[in-house]
Amino acid sequence: MSGATASRRGQILVVDDSRVNRLLLARALEAQDYVVAMAEHGRAALELLRAQGAPSFDVVLLDLLMPEMDGYQALAEIKADPALRHIPVIMISAVEELESVVRCLELGAADYLLKPFNATLLRARISGSLASKRLRDLELEYLEQVGRLTDAAASVEAACFEPETLDEVVARRDALGQLARVFQRMAREVHAREERLQRQVHELRIEVDEAKRAREVAEITSTEYFQNLQEQARQLRSKH
Numbered sequence: 001m002s003g004a005t006a007s008r009r010g011q012i013l014v015v016d017d018s019r020v021n022r023l024l025l026a027r028a029l030e031a032q033d034y035v036v037a038m039a040e041h042g043r044a045a046l047e048l049l050r051a052q053g054a055p056s057f058d059v060v061l062l063d064l065l066m067p068e069m070d071g072y073q074a075l076a077e078i079k080a081d082p083a084l085r086h087i088p089v090i091m092i093s094a095v096e097e098l099e100s101v102v103r104c105l106e107l108g109a110a111d112y113l114l115k116p117f118n119a120t121l122l123r124a125r126i127s128g129s130l131a132s133k134r135l136r137d138l139e140l141e142y143l144e145q146v147g148r149l150t151d152a153a154a155s156v157e158a159a160c161f162e163p164e165t166l167d168e169v170v171a172r173r174d175a176l177g178q179l180a181r182v183f184q185r186m187a188r189e190v191h192a193r194e195e196r197l198q199r200q201v202h203e204l205r206i207e208v209d210e211a212k213r214a215r216e217v218a219e220i221t222s223t224e225y226f227q228n229l230q231e232q233a234r235q236l237r238s239k240h
Helices: 005-008 019-030 042-052 073-078 098-107 120-155 163-170 177-220 224-239
Strands: 012-016 035-038 059-063 091-093 111-114
Touching: 012 019, 012 042, 019 035, 019 120, 035 224, 042 059, 042 073, 059 073, 059 120, 073 091, 073 098, 091 120, 098 111, 111 120, 120 163, 120 177, 163 177
Parallel strands: 012 035, 012 059, 059 091, 091 111
Antiparallel strands: none
16 A cells, blocks of 8 residues: 555554454454554553654554553553654443443543444544544644744744745645745845845955055055155165
8 A cells, every 4th residue: 555545544553462353453444445553462552652653653443451551551651642642542342331431531532432343333433533633633733833933933033044944834825834935035035134234244344454454554654764765765776
């Protein structure tokens, strides 16, 4: 499957201590064109999430009762990690007690499905979680680019702004992109003016230095001592 298709369809991490259950879920998800990774318990899931990075996964399907690290603890650690907390986690368990459902939702689960799972219901819940995740990703991207624009304003004041740092924001087709384009254009104008001013200051400094040298030379050549030397030199030249 191409990277573009994988990104569009979503990448899902299946966490279950039962190999049979993992394979059943993986087959059901791959039949819907999702990209699937698997882990056999909570600790392995966390290691995989942290190793590959949050952007690698769009949804986690998490079993509740597992050895090594159960679903409760894994869910709590995912939601406590700033880099992972925005990934939707759907609990899948044979445990039907309301207390377990409530506990998972309070810990931050996006949903709770009972085993054996219904393929149609699973697809609907995953689609909903993916939509929420993508909206959240867009929001985070927007906030990150707003921060980049704010940093650019500070860089202009510090005279260290590089217009290329805003290229990604400028490419947006919304109000933020329009603002970034105006800012980038103004910043370039400010930079150009600063360069012109620096050149003018440099040229003025050269003129001042030349005028100073001219005055010093004039002061020297106007002295009686220098004029006597000059006269002696003329006399020597006339003799030859």
